[in-house]
Amino acid sequence: MKVPMSWLRRYLETAADAEAIAAALTRLGLEVEGISNPAEALRPFTIARVLTAAPHPQADRLQVLAVDTGAGEAVQVVCGAPNARAGLVGVFAPPGTHVPGSDLTLKVAAIRGVESRGMMCSARELGLGEDHEGIIALPEDAPVGVPYARWAGFDDPVIEVAVTPNRQDCMGIFGIARDLAAAGLGTLRTPQVPALEARFPCPVRVAIADADGCPAFFARALCGVRNGPSPRWLKDLLEKAGLRPVSALVDVTNYFAIGLGRPLHVYDIAKLEGGLVARRARAGETLHALNGRTYTLDETMCVIADEVAVHDIGGIMGGMASGVSEATTDVLVEAAWFNPARIGATGRALGITSDARARFERGVDPAFVGPGLEMAVAMMRALCGGEVSEAVHVGQPPALDRVIAFDPATTRRLSGLDVPAAEQRALLERLGFAVGDDWAVGVPSWRRDVEGPADLVEEVVRLVGLDRLASVPLPRAAGVARPVATPGQLLERRVRRALAARGLAEAVTWSFIAEAEAEAFGGGAHRLVNPLSAELAVMRPSLLPGLASAAARNMARGERSVRLFELGRRYLAEGERVTAGLLLAGEAAPRHWKTGKARAFDAFDAKAAVLAALAAAGAPVERLSVRQPGPAWYHPGRSAELLLGKAVLGVFGELHPARCGDLGAVAAAEVFLDVVPASRGKRTAFQPSALMPVRRDFAFLVPATLAAETLLRAVEAADRVLIAEVELFDRFTGPGVPEGQVSLAVGVTLQPRAKTLAEADLAQVSAAIEAAAAKVGAVLRG
């Protein structure tokens, strides 16, 4: 809300300047968004009198003036204005002045051989209008030497205030003045309510059919008006506050809305058909509103209508048809009270923001409906003439009879601030609260936001000033701080750092993706009703679509190798699941003198990353099994799930080419962190064997369809005591290996514990390994 200082001063007697007022507003919780003063640019322009005007010796159209600027010696100015003459009082700019209307800076210059030390200005040169016929001519008695803007009343800073949604009372400048006065910045001037002499009954019948939407509809008619432009002072105030003056009757309604937070509406009685009623709109009814747009209404909305048509979206915007014009002679002035919730809903549904809505939505003072009407009608009559009808009061605004039992000790308990009870009482009373001897605090009608003791504490605290609030340490537990991270949080941290340590960059991508992307990766379970775009419409069932899009963007920027991961949630029908997703695209290794050609990523890169992540998470990776293939969005032959028992801890593989566009071979994986069992973290005793380990190699022929893991598990199980490690070190097909078979070479490490292994022991273990392998279809190569 724009608050011109001159308007504020109508309600607040104060010596404070705009800066002091702004600082106080900030302390009070009325956020100052800025201070502007149109006079700033006109600061150097002063009032000056032309003493003499002589013809220029070299130019017919120019004159040489001697100007009294009030600074002593007369200044010589060359001037081309036809109205320049001795005795004229005008506006002078000295050299060095920036002239806003022509955007140039004055210099001492010789004009046709005669020195000119400044300029007498036109209105256009000051940026104050288009008048460039001549220089500004002021009244004879305008004070020479005084800054022109101050004298002309332009020097009026405007403070832009952002009023929080709870402060209904500060939606009028008067309410802001009341806060400032309470904070000690001046004396509040409360406008008087005039006594109106009614000459006749109200000629328009007024009724309420929607008492929920419009509990009160007060009105008076003013007949025989002459509606024309407002006086200069009113136009100036409205313009400074950012409003466009329209006509005196309309300007008065705006003056009350902005000045006193009391929106009003005026109807041209000649354009009404019968009486007015506040009722629910009928579905499909339309109104051509004052902003030039036509709105289609429904039965949730409260409107003011006559017997034929809707004339006002109650409390939001009036209609064009019954609006006042210069030809208007008889008007009905409406002061109503509309249901704030209904106003908000209607305003949002229709997408209308207006000064009236902003006020009714917060709730206007229910005790000021009648007085506001009286004051406005009186002002209209003063400006436009006419005779006043009797007042019609239909319904009653819901009164705010709120009394809060308050203990002044609550202020210290909640805020930590020590404010003596007497001071608290005085502060609250200055804000209009009625404080009883027993500390029963009556809430003023304009503060429906104040509901309980905590609100009163806030009132006291903001008037006292939060700068008085001292810092008090929170009590601290003895000793060093205890660890507070949960196992899940620790797990996430470890996985994040493990993946980053492996060379992957952590990304954060949108939680919502396009429907088609979700469909390609398992299907979305949660759809946004009101997405920003089709690309951000479905909660992701997988982290991979987001990472794949990110990889594509990076490749398009020329990246040759993309390694990305993200820790975030998947949003499934059964709930939100914390997941680590990773995606590898482009080159796994670049071409290099040492390693040769570039290598593309494959499924085993993803598998290695997943195992590293799971190991970091504390999962027993040695006990995981592989189940091929993975979900449909992976390569059917190059993907798998990683299981611990029956639980799927992760999925990895190459992405299905149909699901990842032009990215080429893409390896990806997801680790389901919420399924990873909590690491026991128990340390076992260190028991190294004193005996040398023994290594033996075995080469087996196995069916090509046999999973290598099956053979390795079988070999491990051949002797649980002696066999410490089994590694697959070669896999071969080709000459010497029958069709449909593959040669797998396995290295076995035997760790004796009690005694050195004899040949017989070794033979026994070897036989057991061969037998175990044979059971899964593996034959020892001869």
Place this chain on the structure above:
Amino acid sequence: MSEDADALRARFLAELDRAETAEAVEAVRVAALGKSGAVTALLKSLGGLAPDERIRVAPVFQALRDALANAVEQKKGVLAAAALEARLAAERLDMSLPVPPEPLGSIHPISRVMDELAEIFADLGFAVAEGPEIEDDWHNFTALNIPPEHPARAMHDTFYIGGDGAGRVLRTHTSPVQIRTMTGGRPPIRIIAPGRVYRSDSDATHTPMFHQVEGLVIDRDTHMGQLRWTLETFVKAFFGVDDVVLRLRPSFFPFTEPSVEVDVGCSWEGGRLQIGGSGSWLEILGAGMVHPKVIANCGLDPAAWQGFAFGCGIDRLAMLKYGMTDLRAFFDADLRWLRHHGFGALDVPTLSGGIGA
């Protein structure tokens, strides 16, 4: 006989001196000390000597044997060293050749800042709490004293989730975690709740998804002075600046009363933000005493329990501390940006190592 020994010594030493290969040295050794070597023969001859004579010459022969054996070993060593030197010289490589590149991973600034927050607040006794991002209407709004007609519930701010079980939204703030913490446990409570939040907003400074951190302290007599201290302590630690001045301005949030907005004093020397001093003010967070209705909505007695809550944008904290200028880049996964603004895997914020940049 000892004259023979001297002659043999001189001869074999000379031959050893001339030997240039391991094979030549070995030939000298065999000729002198081998089974049929000359020195071996001398030693064998001792058996045939008279005892007096044997006692006299035996040490001479043995000394000859030892001297020659030593000389052979020494010569072998010299030759081996020369051979090794020659081999190594032949093995020279260009050490300026570049090594294969190793990929450098990074931690996203948001994760980094969340870790910093957890570290700072852990020291103050705060745990990290979590909650769902798809929330119900009650936790996101009603319990937080946001009435049904409140503009925040309007379509233009909140993302609604369709399907059955209507009334679900993407949480618009982390405040519902307050509710879940208070309804799920007993005070005293000290938590922070970082996480993703969503608003239907997208322009140069807003993204439809961003990150917030919520703080909540509930106890018997927790008050605003302690709120101020907590925030000051946090801001000092987070920005690594001792000269931190906070300005609390009264404000309005439905879920706190009294409510404040908190500005931090800063300066803009050379267009670069410096936290500290009180030359300019930068709004960094909103806070207040938890509204009695909110406490009551969680099943606690507001006459017995009170406390404060605060909330601020994590992305914004990251931008202020680490100098990013475009919020949208946080969610673009541009590797150039991630490499530039990300943090190393081993760069873990700790109180002993420092939280600051």
